[in-house]
Amino acid sequence: MKGSNTLRQSCLIALMTFSATTFAAEKAAPLDLDQLQPTRDQVVASLNTVELLRRHHYNRTRLDDALSAQVYDTYLKHLDAQRSLFTQQDIDSFAENRLRMDDLLLSGDLSVGFAMHKRQLQRLEQRLDFSLELLQNQLSDLDFSTDQDILVDREDAAWAKDDDALHLLWRAQLKDEVLRLKLSGKNLEDIQSLLVKRYKGQQIRVSQTRSEDIFQNYINALAQVYDPHTQYLSPENAENFDINMSLSLEGIGAVLQSDNEYTKIMRLVPAGPAQRSQQLAAADRIVGVAQAEDEMVDVIGWRLDEVVKLIRGPKGSNVRLEVIPASNPPGDMSSKVVNLTREAIKLEDQAAKSRIIDLKNQGHDYRIGVIDLPGFYLDFKAYRQGDPDYRSTTRDVRRLLEELEKQKVDGVVLDLRDNGGGSLQEATELTGLFIDQGPTVLVRNTEGDVQVLDDPESGVTYNGPLAVLVNRLSASASEIFAGAMQDYGRALVIGEPTFGKGTVQSIQPLNHGELKLTLAKFYRVSGQSTQHRGVVPDISYPSLLDSKEIGESALPHAMPWDTIPPARYSSSQQLKPFVAQLQKSHETRAAKDPDFIYTLSRLGLDDEIKGRETLPLNEAKRKQQLNDYESRLLVMENTRRNAKGEEPLASLEKDDPADEVALNTNDADKEPDAFLVETGQILVDLLQLEHQVAKAD
Known part of the structure; x- marks a missing residue:
């Protein structure tokens, strides 16, 4: 459904005492509408909100x-x-x-x-x-x-x-x-x-x-x-927001939003129980919640804050979610139940990890280092206390790069898929590992003043071939880093257009509740905003995520993309001459790759189904539509399996790979997926092209 969110309010599930509503069998007492009148505190809060918006909002x-x-x-x-x-x-x-x-x-x-x-x-x-x-x-x-x-x-x-x-x-x-x-x-x-x-x-x-x-x-x-990120928080919701921001992440690890009568998963928190279960995905709809073995509570039509309270609970307790997968065709309300154990999401669980994938190309062996980066983290407490061993994204990535170079890798892929951002300081410092020195991001405030954040230290930790792999759920700090790498010509950005959130919010206290207010906007060193459009890759991959549903551009009243004068920086043009040839080589491989072929076919089928304006209320016709969809999906899946030498399926079950193709994941504990392997192959192509140029010289 397009643009049908109520309140568009998202909450990160954190530790809180469980509270549930039990429903009586009899009809509820009628609502006394005469009692619903604005209070004096609300009137004052509305006047304060109006003034803050008029005088201080970025627009x-x-x-x-x-x-x-x-x-x-x-x-x-x-x-x-x-x-x-x-x-x-x-x-x-x-x-x-x-x-x-x-x-x-x-x-x-x-x-x-x-x-x-x-x-x-x-x-x-x-x-x-x-x-x-x-x-x-x-x-x-x-x-x-x-x-x-x-x-x-x-x-x-x-x-x-x-x-x-x-x-x-x-x-x-x-x-x-x-x-x-x-x-x-x-x-x-x-x-x-x-x-x-x-x-x-x-x-x-x-x-x-x-x-x-x-x-x-x-x-x-x-x-x-x-703008969609400017939001009034009632006293109760303001308290919840403070809890979410001040505690370690504890719960199931999912960001939720309202979507009509449903609660929809917006994204999964890296290393959280929801992501590790591999049974939930962005755009899945939660229709029921149960505590441990208790009866499932139907939550369709509930307010978002009520659903969040029901899902929250103490560490170690179990919660069951009934979800309608986003991969279901329109009209298919079949659901599955996912069992999760609430737990704290520790910093080390979200830390960067590395691995090596071995590739062959034109008779030669290549080793590509991969650094999986779920978020831009910084142990603020240890950092402020002067602990010399504090953990941070930049420190961990620097160590991993040094280890990979000792293992003589031919190139490095930084995997930022599903990375929702985090510390702006870390995005700036991580950029510094790959450039000598210079600006990393521009921040423009309400007054039009531009602050330049930069990497003041000279020296480069790694100057070899580099690719940055992104998807639609790469957001905020991820976009700042990827945009800097692209602007400096330091790395190939590969994948999907990123989320597109390029704004900065601040909490303003009111007499009654709080106002989350957009006060500034991020810009790349080239002067381009990351807002709305995100970072557009040099080489694009297909996606099963619908950009009409997920991303900044899907939100009503999203602030536009624009530009400001660029910063003074030195950009390398060494990659630019190779992009067209790399794109051509990628397309040639993708045209023969069973997983890429399947994904493009699936995208086309889903677009066709979503394009339907009406659905029949005739049972036979509706059943035929669903059967036709599943038959076409089965043909696509078996075509993929045959090409890979796997046994074909007689029918599709809900947990079959056709429901969730393992193309778009940055789980470092799994085998390299097709997108990651192809990114490595593009780096190998780059190495070969550079070698040919050097040989010709």
């Missing part, structure tokens, strides 16, 4: 009618992203305030924001009542033999004309939900039990809505018009 955007319209539209999307709650009559009643939001916010008047949210709560209660009535009394009457279709994505659909049209939509959506569960293998009795429990649970959560929930949602509609 310096005026709060005027144009911005008012964006706040209104964003808030509507927060309240009803799929246009399945409000009617056109509701929208008409709201519309008179579309250009008044700025005036209301400037005066501290929160009444319209609260009124719109309360209407949404009314509609949500009506939808849950309608769905429960149908489930409990008319489920067997649902006809799955008609030619009815349903829109896959209603973000741009027309609003329902009136209540009758809304009821028809709700009925169709419930039919779709029932059909998805039927096709995942559940019978009607189990489906009824699951959905009744789910909707009753949602009724209870609606009845527990607080004034703070409405205020946070409304103020974030304002904050996130400025």
Whole structure:
């Protein structure tokens, strides 16, 4: 679903006491909407937020009618992203305030924001009542033999004309939900039990809505018009954020975000239980959570903070997650259960590691050193205490480079795939290992002043052939380092366009909660921003991650890519003449490589499936679509297996390699994957081209 996030708020799962909501069998008490009124503290906090945004946000955007319209539209999307709650009559009643939001916010008047949210709560209660009535009394009457279709994505659909049209939509959506569960293998009795429990649970959560929930949602509609990383944190969420930032990572190690009614995995923390399980991936959706052997709690429709509380728990305890894999085709709700043990993620688990891969090319043997770098880390406590043996990315990589050179490697690959960043200081110092000296990154603040961070020390730790391997989940400090290596002409950047987060945030305390505010922007030494576009590789690989779903460019109101005057630096042009030939050699190999062929075919198939605008509510047609998809996937997988001399499969199981091809992983404990081996081959190509040039000279 495109751009349908509510609040777009992400939390890192850390240590916290487990708390869960138990749901009574009876219907929840109706929500008392009259009690949901803004408090004085919230009014003051809204005025403070408005002033901070106007005066200190990097964009310096005026709060005027144009911005008012964006706040209104964003808030509507927060309240009803799929246009399945409000009617056109509701929208008409709201519309008179579309250009008044700025005036209301400037005066501290929160009444319209609260009124719109309360209407949404009314509609949500009506939808849950309608769905429960149908489930409990008319489920067997649902006809799955008609030619009815349903829109896959209603973000741009027309609003329902009136209540009758809304009821028809709700009925169709419930039919779709029932059909998805039927096709995942559940019978009607189990489906009824699951959905009744789910909707009753949602009724209870609606009845527990607080004034703070409405205020946070409304103020974030304002904050996130400025950019997706500017965010209001309620007092409770501000406390959680402080816990996350101050403790060692302890939990399952995953960054989550809201996506409509689902909780989606945004990325996995390196060396965490979730990543090490090799059963979870970015864009997987969590639909259930259970403690140890307890009953699975359905979490569809829950707020993100509620899901996070349920997943958190003490070190050593077990948690089970029910997830719908991102690799499922649209309409396939089949899920799997993943068992994880919560634990602390230690610094040494995330530390850089090295290995050597042996390659053959044109009758010659080559040794390529690989340094797997999950994050840019620094033991701040030991560093500040003056401990001479403090751990850091740069220190570890320097030691590994020296060890690899002693083993006479022919080139080095720095594997930054899935590296979400970390210490800016370490990104700068790591760059210094590969350049003599000079600027590494530029930071431009709200006033337009540019700070130049640089490597002041002369000398190079390693000056041999170098490649930097990146993917869509390489972000922040990874992008700064990769961009510097590319700008200096020091390394080939290979892989996918990176995440594209090139902004800097700071926490600003309020009288009530906190504001995470974007105050600055990163730029490469060439003057190009890393924002939005990320770092574009010299040689590109295909990806199973959908850039429309993952990355900065997938976020609404993401700040644009731009440039500033470059820093003064000396760039080598020695790699530039070889890039076209290296690309050609790579494409020739990839055209014959079974894993690359499979990945491109899979991408094409997934794009075709995701391009469908409607899905049938006819059971036979929907089942045929799923069967056709699995048949085509099986053909692709067996073509790959035959080319590699492996036994073909008779059918696909959920844990088969076709679901998750081992192409895009930086797990140092596994065999080298196809992308890593191909990166080594590109380095070998470079060595041979340089040798030919030297011989000709």
